[in-house]
Amino acid sequence: MSEYVASLMAEVKAKNPAQPEFHQAVEEVAESLSTVLDRHPEYRKAKVLERIIEPERVIMLRVPWVNDQGEVQVNRGFRIEMNSAIGPYKGGLRFHPSVNLGILKFLAFEQVFKNSLTTLPMGGGKGGSDFDPKGKSDNEVMRFCQSFMNELQRHIGGDTDVPAGDIGVGGREIGFMFGQYKKIRNEFVGILTGKGLNWGGSLIRPEATGYGAVYFGENMLATRGETYEGKTCLVSGSGNVAQYTVEKLLELGAKPVTVSDSGGYIHDPDGIDSEKLAFIMDLKNVRRGRIKEYAEKYPNATYTEADRSLDHNPLWNHEAQCAFPSATQNEINLKDARNLIEKGVYLISEGANMPSVPDAVNLFVEHKLLYGPGKAANAGGVAVSGLEMSQNSLRYSWSREEVDAKLKGIMASIHSACVEAAETYGTPGNYVNGANIAGFLKVANAMMDQGVV
Secondary structure (H helix, E strand, C coil), X not given: CCHHHHHHHHHHHHHCCCCHHHHHHHHHHHHHCHHHHHHCHHHHHCCHHHHHHCCCEEEEEEEEEECCCCCEEEEEEEEEEEECCCCCEEEEEEECCCCCHHHHHHHHHHHHHHHHHCCCCCCEEEEEECCCCCCCCHHHHHHHHHHHHHHHCCCCECCCEXXXXXXXXXXXXXXXXXXXHHHHHCCCCCCCCCCCHHHCCCCXXXXXXXXXXXXXXHHHHHCCCCCCCCCEEEECCXXXXXXXXXXXXXXXXXXXXXXXXXXXXXXXXXXXXXXXXXXXXXXXXXXXXXXXXHHHHCCCCEEEECCCCCCCCHHHCCCCCEEECCXXXXXXXXXXXXXXXXXXXXXXXXXXXXXXXXXXXXXXXXXXXXXXXXXXXXXXXXXXHHHHHHHHHHCCCCCHHHHXXXXXXXXXXXXXXXXXXXXXXXXXXXXXXXXXXXXXXXXXHHHHHHCCC
């Protein structure tokens, strides 16, 4: 670690105590940028990275609501408006008990670089609440979302801040929040993405993050003259990202064999085919059940319950060539990374945000795996969110084929930008450095043009 990065990290940790995920995200980027900052002392003089690290605005909300028993509940909401140098703040809302200021700052910081890589004019932001939609009735979720939007509506707008969904926030939650915004503000504008197709949503938006991660992996494989045909793939998670990762993998000839939820994971040696995927989608999206039901329906599959006492996740300890972590941050530790390599995995395309701990990332890079970090590999979701914003502005909808083609093109552009930046700054094949550098340069140059603001 350079003296500059060490000094920067000491300051970040002192100013942002008890925010380990944020520290982790900043340190990864700062280490990648050391060569850039040496070559371009003007960035260091203008303290561009220091300004990117500090959010432009942090909003904390009280969210009171009433449950079905008539009891008053109080949750805490947030919106981190991180950086608007290249466009309005853009990033998801996460509803999960683990949500806190540090996690959202890490996500917002990552979002700045991810959005920059998409080539679309979007700044970075993130938000959410410690509310848990799991186990709540539709009416309880509606009352919470309406209360949340009562406060959030003061801070968002089509040219200011355009939130989307994330963990715990799907079409149901977006609908409730959009309806409340429309009622309060008396305007029908594209202030949220991930909307229903009948009222301003985009085709391919639910699929975009998963499809994008697969497309990014396809571009990485192409550098070795390979395709997905016949490759066994490990996928974690069972939400939108995992579901559509599996769908696109099947379309491209791969054989996905795992999915998971917080209770555990299933491994199906026969492969998860289209019929089995339809069962998972109904189980998770309609019945909101647990993934263990898959093993009850398909007896050749095995279900392994999550065991927090283990020092690894057995999901990552199966023979395969490709892995798509699509659940949450830091789900792959160093032992998991070793297991993946030992079991033959040489492509990792991250559908989740920062799912690999730093030691795992270093191991992937050291072994020269095809490793696509989340800020590049999972940028498809926010890319199509940006396309949804464009369609809303045009009052027009593109066809499924048009949006999918644009998504595929954006992911190819992101891949090219990562490869070129890594080569230009002396680390060819290192997608981590490439993504961080390419994302940083666009934002940094915009900030330099706009003065000290």
